[in-house]
Amino acid sequence: MSRTRALLLVACVLVPQLLVLAGSGHAQGIPQNIPRRELLILENPEGTIKNAGWFNIWAINAGSQSNGLQQVALDTLWYIDPESGLDGVWDNSLAADKPQYNADFTEMTAKLRQGIFWSDGVEFTADDVVATVTTQIKNPAMRFSAVLASNVASVTAPDPTTVVFKLKKPNSRFHANFTVRWGAVWILPKHVFEKVEDPAKFDFNKPVSLSAYVLSSYDPDGKWYIWQLRDDWQRSSLGRFGKPGPKYLAYVDPGPPDKRVIAQLNHELDVVHDIAPEGMFALAKQSKATRAWFKGFPYGHPDPTLPAVIFNTQNELFKNPDVRWALALLIDIKAVSMAAYRGAATISAIGVPPTGTHPATYHQPMEAWLREFELDTGKRKIKPYDPTVGKQIADMLRPSMGEQIPSDPADIARAFGMGWWKADPQGAQELLEKAGFAKRGGAWTTPDGKPFTVRVMVEGDLRPVMTRAGTMIVQQWKQAGIDARIDVAQGTLPTRRAAGDFDSFIGWSVETFGGHQDLSYFLDSWHSQFVAAPGKVQPLRNWQRWSSPALDGIIEQIRTVGFDDPRSIELGKDYVKLAVKEMPTIPLMAYNVFTAMDQTYWTGFPTSDNPYANPVPNWGNSRYMFVKLKPAG
Amino acid sequence: MGKRRYLAYAIRRLAQFALVVFIGVNLAYVITHATPIDPVEQSISAVTYYGNTAPAAIEQMRSSLRELYGLSGSPVEQYLVFWKRILRADFGPSLSAFPTPVSTLVTRALPWTVGLLTVSTIVAWGLGTLLGGLAGYDRTNRGLKLMGVVAMGLHPIPYYILALLLLIVFGFLWPVLPISGGSAMNLPQTLSVDFVLSVLLHAILPALSLILIGVGSWFLGMRALVSNVVTEDYVVYAELAGVQPWRILSSYVMRNALVPQVTGLAISLGGIFNGAVITEKVFGYPGLGSLLVDAVYAGDYGLVLGVTTVSILGVSVAVLAIDLLYPLLDPRVKVR
Numbered sequence: 001m002s003r004t005r006a007l008l009l010v011a012c013v014l015v016p017q018l019l020v021l022a023g024s025g026h027a028q029g030i031p032q033n034i035p036r037r038e039l040l041i042l043e044n045p046e047g048t049i050k051n052a053g054w055f056n057i058w059a060i061n062a063g064s065q066s067n068g069l070q071q072v073a074l075d076t077l078w079y080i081d082p083e084s085g086l087d088g089v090w091d092n093s094l095a096a097d098k099p100q101y102n103a104d105f106t107e108m109t110a111k112l113r114q115g116i117f118w119s120d121g122v123e124f125t126a127d128d129v130v131a132t133v134t135t136q137i138k139n140p141a142m143r144f145s146a147v148l149a150s151n152v153a154s155v156t157a158p159d160p161t162t163v164v165f166k167l168k169k170p171n172s173r174f175h176a177n178f179t180v181r182w183g184a185v186w187i188l189p190k191h192v193f194e195k196v197e198d199p200a201k202f203d204f205n206k207p208v209s210l211s212a213y214v215l216s217s218y219d220p221d222g223k224w225y226i227w228q229l230r231d232d233w234q235r236s237s238l239g240r241f242g243k244p245g246p247k248y249l250a251y252v253d254p255g256p257p258d259k260r261v262i263a264q265l266n267h268e269l270d271v272v273h274d275i276a277p278e279g280m281f282a283l284a285k286q287s288k289a290t291r292a293w294f295k296g297f298p299y300g301h302p303d304p305t306l307p308a309v310i311f312n313t314q315n316e317l318f319k320n321p322d323v324r325w326a327l328a329l330l331i332d333i334k335a336v337s338m339a340a341y342r343g344a345a346t347i348s349a350i351g352v353p354p355t356g357t358h359p360a361t362y363h364q365p366m367e368a369w370l371r372e373f374e375l376d377t378g379k380r381k382i383k384p385y386d387p388t389v390g391k392q393i394a395d396m397l398r399p400s401m402g403e404q405i406p407s408d409p410a411d412i413a414r415a416f417g418m419g420w421w422k423a424d425p426q427g428a429q430e431l432l433e434k435a436g437f438a439k440r441g442g443a444w445t446t447p448d449g450k451p452f453t454v455r456v457m458v459e460g461d462l463r464p465v466m467t468r469a470g471t472m473i474v475q476q477w478k479q480a481g482i483d484a485r486i487d488v489a490q491g492t493l494p495t496r497r498a499a500g501d502f503d504s505f506i507g508w509s510v511e512t513f514g515g516h517q518d519l520s521y522f523l524d525s526w527h528s529q530f531v532a533a534p535g536k537v538q539p540l541r542n543w544q545r546w547s548s549p550a551l552d553g554i555i556e557q558i559r560t561v562g563f564d565d566p567r568s569i570e571l572g573k574d575y576v577k578l579a580v581k582e583m584p585t586i587p588l589m590a591y592n593v594f595t596a597m598d599q600t601y602w603t604g605f606p607t608s609d610n611p612y613a614n615p616v617p618n619w620g621n622s623r624y625m626f627v628k629l630k631p632a633g
Numbered sequence: 634m635g636k637r638r639y640l641a642y643a644i645r646r647l648a649q650f651a652l653v654v655f656i657g658v659n660l661a662y663v664i665t666h667a668t669p670i671d672p673v674e675q676s677i678s679a680v681t682y683y684g685n686t687a688p689a690a691i692e693q694m695r696s697s698l699r700e701l702y703g704l705s706g707s708p709v710e711q712y713l714v715f716w717k718r719i720l721r722a723d724f725g726p727s728l729s730a731f732p733t734p735v736s737t738l739v740t741r742a743l744p745w746t747v748g749l750l751t752v753s754t755i756v757a758w759g760l761g762t763l764l765g766g767l768a769g770y771d772r773t774n775r776g777l778k779l780m781g782v783v784a785m786g787l788h789p790i791p792y793y794i795l796a797l798l799l800l801i802v803f804g805f806l807w808p809v810l811p812i813s814g815g816s817a818m819n820l821p822q823t824l825s826v827d828f829v830l831s832v833l834l835h836a837i838l839p840a841l842s843l844i845l846i847g848v849g850s851w852f853l854g855m856r857a858l859v860s861n862v863v864t865e866d867y868v869v870y871a872e873l874a875g876v877q878p879w880r881i882l883s884s885y886v887m888r889n890a891l892v893p894q895v896t897g898l899a900i901s902l903g904g905i906f907n908g909a910v911i912t913e914k915v916f917g918y919p920g921l922g923s924l925l926v927d928a929v930y931a932g933d934y935g936l937v938l939g940v941t942t943v944s945i946l947g948v949s950v951a952v953l954a955i956d957l958l959y960p961l962l963d964p965r966v967k968v969r
Contacts, residue, residue: 029811031819032827048919050738050927050936051730060676060698062731140697146690200701201732217819220741221919224818255813255917258797262805262812491930492669494678537674537691 029268031226031250037631040246040602042617043260043273044068048253049222055215056204058136058188060143063203065183066618067225068251072213072626074186075237077110077129077178081621082304082356082514083611086241086628089357089515093237094124094187094210096161098564099175105167105560108174112161117235119209122191126157131190133165141200144185147177172559173520180620181304181513181521211623212238213249224252238623245602245629251617264290264598271605271617272596276464277342280594289600293615294608296404297397298344298415300592301615304514306353307466309456309473309586310505313546314534317446317454318503324583325375326431327454329384330480331473332423334393336588337416339472340465343397345589347390347417351579352572353590354417356514361569363418366576370419373580375427378434382427387419414608417589425480444481455487457502462490469588470506498537500545509543509585514614519572520558527555546584554578604628642968643957650953657945661938662715666708670932672728673698702728715938724939729931735939738924743906743943745815746913746920749836750905753843758898760844761851766887768852769859781856784849796842796915803838811835813917839916843909851894858890865889892963896955903951906944 031039044067054063057070077095085091092098094116100109116124133155136142140149151174153166167174177185189208196202206215213227227249233239254263254272261279263269265287275283280299283290293301309327311318318324337345348354349370352362370385394412398405406412429439436447444452454477458470470486477484487503489496496502511522528547532538538545554574561567579585595615597605606613606625613624676698677691699705703714703725718725724735761784768777787795804812816822816831862868863886871881910922917923921940928936959966 029813029818032817033819048917048923048927050727050924051733054730054733059731062733140693141701145697146694149693150690217821219814219818220822221745221815223814223917223919226819250818252818253813253917256915259800259804259812259917262800262808265805266808491932495669495671495674495932498674498678537677537695 029252029254029263031224031248034226034248034250036601038247039250040248040270040626040629041250041252041268042271043254043269044225044251045273045618046253052218052220052222053205054203055207056199056202057186058132058142058144059200059202060141064222064225066251067218068213068215068227068249069207069225070183070186070620071251071617071623072211072227072249073207073209073215074620075116075210076180076184076186077112078175079180079621079624080513080516081612081624082181082614082619083606084356085515086612086624089513091624093180094129095178101172101562105170105172105174107167108165110163110165110175110178112163113237114161115235116210116237117232118189118191119214119230119232122189122208124187124210125160126163127160128187128190129163130155130157131193132185132188135188135193135199136185139200144177148185151177170559172562173518173524175563176521181511182619182621184620210236212236212244212626216248222253224250226250238627241624241627244626245604245631246626249626264596267598267600270598270600270602271615272594273617274593274595277344277594280344280596281342283596287598289598291597291599291605291607293595293606294415297401298341298346298592299596300341300344300594302346302353302355302590303593303616304353304355304358304512305508305591306348306351306510306512307469307506307508307588307591308351308510309588310507310509310544311584312500312502312504313544313584314500315503317452320435321582322378322431322435323437324586325384326428326435327477327482328421328583328586329424329428329431330477330482331421331586332476333389333420333588334396335476336469336472337393338396340469341589341592343393343401343416344594345393345417345592346415347393347420347589348587349385349418349420349580350576351510351585351587352519352576353510353512353514355512355590357517358512358514359413359418361517362572362576363413366573367418369577370580375431377427377430379430382424384421384424384427385419386422389420390416390418393417428480439481442481443483451483453483453485453503455485455503457487457489457493457496457505459493459507460488460490462493463507465592466506473506497543500532500534500536500538505543506588507543508591509541510587511541517569517572518563519575520555520563520568523558523572523575524555526551528552544584546582548578548582548584550578551575599632601632602629603632604630638968639960642960646953646956650949654945654949657949658719658938658942661941661945662712665934665937665941668929668932670930672702672932672934673704675729675932702726702731719942724942725935727928727933727936729928729933729936735935738936739921739939739943742919742921742924745918746909746922747905748832749839749912749918749920750843750909751902752836753840754847754898754901754905756840757844757847758851758894758901761848762855762891762894764848765852765855766859766882766890769856769890770863770882770886780852784852787845787849788853790846792842792846793911793915795845796839796912799838799842800915810838812838815919835918839909839912839918842915843912851897854897855890855894858893859886862886862890899951899955900948903948904944906947 046064046066049064051063055069057065075094079091079093081089094113096111096113112126133148133152136145137149139145151167151171153168156164192208193199212230212233214230216226216228218225229244229247254260254269257275257279260272260275261282264272264283292299311324313319333347337343346354352358354363373385374381375384391412393416394405406415438445446452456470456474458467460467474484474486512519513521522541525541530542531545531547554571558568558571593616606615614621673695726732727735727738764780768781800812803810811834815835820828820831868885871885910926913920913922925940960968
C-alpha cells in the first residue's frame, strides 16, 4: 500500500470519529454534566465578564450583575413588576408589608418577613438591612453610597424584623431605592461583610445567596455562570410561589445577534435577551418553538422606558419650546418606526412609555385632551395631534404581514400605540420663524444668522435600533433645510451625555415602573435642584437638563403624596400636559426588547397573553418566571 | 565576522530595542490618556440609575473613585507612578474590573491567544510555504495551479466574511462544531482529556478561519520567491549536472527562498501578542483581542496599556531576535 493510500485510510477512520464527537452535543453551547430537562439557558446581555469571579454587587463596576446574581441570588424588600405580576404588580419580598411612612414622610419603617435564611444557614434579619445601608454610607466608592448618604440620617433595627429609616428630608418615595424595578439596593449579608477589611475590594466569591438559587460553577473567562436551586428554596422569599421549575440556570454570553439566532434555532439558548427586529423575524419564521412577548407582529416586549429625541435644553438653540416643537412637527413617526423597528414599535405621543398599566392610566384618559391641544404658531393655532397614527402604521404593515397585524382597535393600540403628532412642515416653518429663525435659499439659519445645525447623538452599533431611528430623523430634518448630522458617540456616550456634550440624543431619560402608576422614579430627578450648571456633569436621568418652575411645583407636590395615592396620577397627568406644551424631549416609542423564548425544553414563559412577569432575563423581576416554568413534554 | 564587531552591534541593537519599547509604551500612555472616555464617569454612569442623589454626594463618589483607581494627583505624578509600576511589571488594577490586577486579566487571556495564534500561524505558514514552494518550482502541476487560483481567491476575502461563512456552515447548516467560547460550559479548566478535547474542538473554527486566509498569503509569497530562485545560475547548473529534482528543491531552492519567509514568520509570531481582535470577537474566544476591545470601550487605561505593552514587547523581541540571529546564520548579512 502506498503512503498516500495509508494516509487516506487513517483519515477515513479518524475524521468520522471527530465528527461524531463534535456532533454529540459535546461541542455546542450546552453545559456539560447537567441533564437538559433540568436546565434553562438564558442570555446574559452583559456579554463576557472580565472580572468573572467578582460577586460583590455593592462595589462599583466590578463584575456582572445580570449573570443571575441580581435575578436569583440576591433579594431586597420589595419588587414591582412592569407587567401584571404573579400576585399583582407589588410584591412584598423580604418585607412583610408595604413601607410605612410617618405623616411628613421623614421616617420610613419596614417590617420584615421571618423564616428567610441565607444559603449558609444564617437567618436574615433587620441587622442585614442596617448593615447594607451603613456599610455603603461609610464607603463612598460603593454603588449605592451616594443615594443612601443623600437620604438617610440614621437607620436602626429596634427588633429583628423591624427597620426604621430616619430621612434627611421628606421623601415619600424613599422605598423606591429598595424596590426592584430593574434592580435596587440589594441586601448584603452582615455576617460576611462585617469580617471584611475593605468592602470595596472584597470579591464576595463564593456568594452567599438570599434567594432561591446558589452559584454552582462559573467560567473563569466570564462566558457562563450556572446556578443551582437551593435545597432549602422554601426558606427564600420566592418559595411562597412554589418550587421553581429549572433545577439549574445557565446565564451565558452567546455572542452577537446572529449567533443568538443560531443558538436558539439549535435549541441551545432558551431565552434570548434581545436581538434586532430582523433576527426576531427570522426566528419567528424558522422556529416553531420560538415564542416572543406578542405571539405575532410586533413580537417585542415594550420596556417601561421611552426612547425620545432628548434635547440639551441648556444649549441656546433648544431653549425655546417653539424650536423643539418645530423639530417635532418635522418628524414622520411612521417612517421612524419603519426605519428603527421595521414597524414593530409601540409609539407614544406623551412622555410616558406605552407599557404595562400606563396606557390605561395615562394614554387613554388623556386622549381627549390631546385631541384638543392647540399650538400657537404665531400666525395661527393648530391642533397637532393625530389619533390615527397607530392605525396608519398597522394599515401600512398589513399588506406585507397579513393576519399577523391585528384589526381590533384595542389590539392595534396595544401593539402599535395610539396617536402621534402630524408631520406638519408648514406649522414647523411658522414656529421657527416665530422663534426668529429664517429660511434662506432652502436652508434654515438661526436668529444670529448662522446655519441651523443639529447634531443627533446616537450610540452607533451598540444600540442599532436607536441609531436607525436617529438616522431617519436626521434625514427628515435635512429635507426640511436644517443642517442635521448624526453624531456617533459609541463608547464615549456616558461621558459625553453626563457632560452635556450633545445637541440632541436618541435614548431615554424616562424610566417608569411600568406596572405601577407612579412616575416619580424618573420625574423626581428632573427637579431643578439636580440640574448641573452648563459644562458640569449632570447626575441621574435628567440628561435634557430641563428645569422648569412649573415642573418643580409638580414634583414637590408628588413628594408630599403617598406612592399609591390616586392624586399621584393627577399630578402625573399635569406633568404630561406640561411636557406636551414644552416638549423638552420628543417622545417616540417604547423601547421594544425582542426577547425570544424557545419552548422546546420549557413552557410557561410570560407573554402578552399571560403577562405575569417581565420576560427580559436581565431584570431582577425575571426571577418570577422560574416558578411558572414547567418542563416541556 | 569578528566577535567584537558583533558584540558592538548587539549592544547597539539592544539599546535601539530599549528605546523603541520606551517610545512605544509612552505613546500608548499618551494615546490612552487622551481618550475622551473617563473611566470614573463611566463608573458613575453605571450607578446613576439608582435613585436620586444630590450633586454633592455624586462629587464625593467621584473623588473617592479617583483615589481608589489611582487617578488622583497631577498628570506628572500619575506618569511617574505609571513608570514605577511598569518597571515592576505591575500595571495596577483594571479600572473596569476593579480591583483585579491588569496582570491577572492579561495572564488569563494570554494562553488562549498564544495557543490559538501560534498553532494557526505555524500551520498556515508551514502549509503555505510548502505548497507555495512546490507551486513555484513545478509550474506544470495542475493541482498546484488550482491551489494558486484558490489562494488568489481567498487572499482578498475580508476576514470576518470568511469567519461568518464558517459559522453559518458549521454552526447552523451542519452544526457539528462549537461557534463560541474556548471550551465547553461547566467543564473544569484542568488538564483532563475532556477539557483538552473540548479546547481543541472549540479552536477548530477560529483556527480554520485564520489558517485559510493565512495559507493563501504565505502560499503566494513563497511561490513568488521560489519563482525567482529557480532562475538563479546555481539552480540551472544543478539541473544541468543531473542533481535529483527533490534535492534541488529542498537544498537549493527552498532553503534560499525560506529566509524572507522565516523573517515573516518571526514577525507574525511576535504579533501574536496583539491578539486576533476580529477572530476573538466573532468566535467569542477568550483572548487578548477581546480584552483589548472591551478595555478601549470602558476607558480602562491600565488594561489597554497592559495589553499594548505586552504586544509592543512581543513584536520588538521578535524583531530583535531576527536582527541578532541573522548575522550568525546568514553569511550574506554583514554587520558594520
